[in-house]
Amino acid sequence: DINVQIEGVTKVFRSDEEGEIVAVNDLNIDIRRGEFLVFVGPSGCGKTTSLRMVAGLETPTEGRIMIEDEDVTGYDPRERGIAMVFQNYALYPHMTVKENMSFPLRIRNYPDDEIDERVDEAAELLEIDDLLDRKPSQLSGGQQQRVALGRAIVREPSVFLMDEPLSNLDAKLRVQMRTELNEIHKRVGKTTIYVTHDQAEAMTLGDRVVVLNEGELQQIGPPQYLYDNPVNRFVAGFIGEPPMNFLQVTIEETDGGYKAVGDFFEFELPDSVGSDLDEWDGSLDNVSLGVRPEDLSDLSVLDEDEYTENSTLEATVKVVEPMGSDKFLTLTPPTDSETEFSARVSPESTVSPDSSISLSANLEKIHLFD
Ligand code: ADP
Ligand code: MG
Structure with a gap:
């Protein structure tokens, strides 16, 4: 109606x-x-x-x-x-x-x-x-x-x-x-x-x-x-606050699938994300990989069965803001202090500024944009 x-x-x-x-x-x-x-x-x-x-x-x-x-x-x-x-x-x-x-x-x-x-x-x-x-x-x-x-x-x-x-x-x-x-x-x-x-x-x-x-x-x-x-x-x-992170990647074909290769990480894309690429119009060399801050977790507080090897990335912690229900981290890639991205990790995470951190991305929840 x-x-x-x-x-x-x-x-x-x-x-x-x-x-x-x-x-x-x-x-x-x-x-x-x-x-x-x-x-x-x-x-x-x-x-x-x-x-x-x-x-x-x-x-x-x-x-x-x-x-x-x-x-x-x-x-x-x-x-x-x-x-x-x-x-x-x-x-x-x-x-x-x-x-x-x-x-x-x-x-x-x-x-x-x-x-x-x-x-x-x-x-x-x-x-x-x-x-x-x-x-x-x-x-x-x-x-x-x-x-x-x-x-x-x-x-x-x-x-x-x-x-x-x-x-x-x-x-x-x-x-x-x-x-x-x-x-x-x-x-x-x-x-x-x-x-x-x-x-x-x-x-x-x-x-x-x-x-x-x-x-x-x-x-x-x-x-x-x-x-x-x-x-x-x-x-x-x-949509979403704090906003989604966008990381520059190139997409490469693998055996029956795709991987996203960034400057400081390499993700094997799950089928749900990779299937978007079957009808991709744009270039595969310059793709934005979107990941929300809450979909990046501190590896040290995850159990081993809670992440896969190809979902991990290293980063340098710049700022730690405890928010009660989570900790909000401002991060940079290990080799590049200009690019910032963010993560919302568990309050149990013991990160401190200027240290490095291993993170795991929830690959089912990432997005690709041209
Ligand atoms: P919003 O409400 O999303 O902020 P508006 O609908 O007020 O946006 O405005 C959309 C665009 O139209 C803007 O570029 C604005 O400057 C222009 N605009 C709105 N009203 C007029 C008007 N009466 N004369 C000329 N330009 C206008
Ligand atoms: Mg208005």
Whole structure:
């Protein structure tokens, strides 16, 4: 059951200084009813522009927007059955919470009893029913955020659009609101399109995540799927914190398989990774081998049956950061002090800076990119 369709949508801005800017390039996405879809990508990649085109605040240069199977491309924002929540909550300071939440219904001339009913219902849902008589200045950042959400909910839109709604909150509150948004979305059950530059927010909130770069869709899928199966180096490097390491290798054929040969290691590739190479387009002499920090382990704390000979590498330890549940290591190859990579090893590891360490890579979890 598809709720919103973004069909071949392109947006070109023209400015005197910079000429043409392709903010969004041929975007195609079907958004399911009730889905929480997150757009994520670096600043300037076209997230806000994409959302504004769904909202009707920006007109696509090409393509169309469908909501409830209706082509709404030429429609006003008010005719689209959407509600938008912005990063600055834009609450009216002189109005109480109740007046703020009533406002969108009041200007649409809803009868008083229906306004009261909807506001009470939304306030209960958001657990702000005891704040209705306060002014915004008497609320915490998180409470203001909930009022802003409430003002969107009372309109009972079919789609919620949110542009970095948590970015004005401090780090701790942001994490807390993330959990709350998750719960609120489950209770409200409405289609939500959410924009953020923060991959952690995307991972925790999204049923599916759209990774954008330079106006182009890189990959769309459930967060864990993107994490495990990034289609290219951009997605691999953007999703996951700390980011994936990329090590330069050449690929050589062996008896019935492949090996990756780097400056300071040689890995026999398991079939699951090697099979990617059967349809490889690029050069095999200059390949990026991606390995996440948590997929590199300290050999000295592994049992012998927990690694294979051809998965090991030596490195020099530069920095050791104990994180409680693991130790985060900044490493360099033994022969090259310029290239850095990182590992998250067991807290039992006894490494110290300026020493050398033997590591084992989980070869099933490595990725190859051209
Ligand atoms: P994001 O929200 O991902 O940071 P935006 O959608 O705001 O990115 O912007 C995408 C690109 O389009 C950027 O290069 C930005 O400078 C450009 N852009 C956005 N809005 C306008 C505009 N009104 N006029 C000209 N260029 C714009
Ligand atoms: Mg933006």
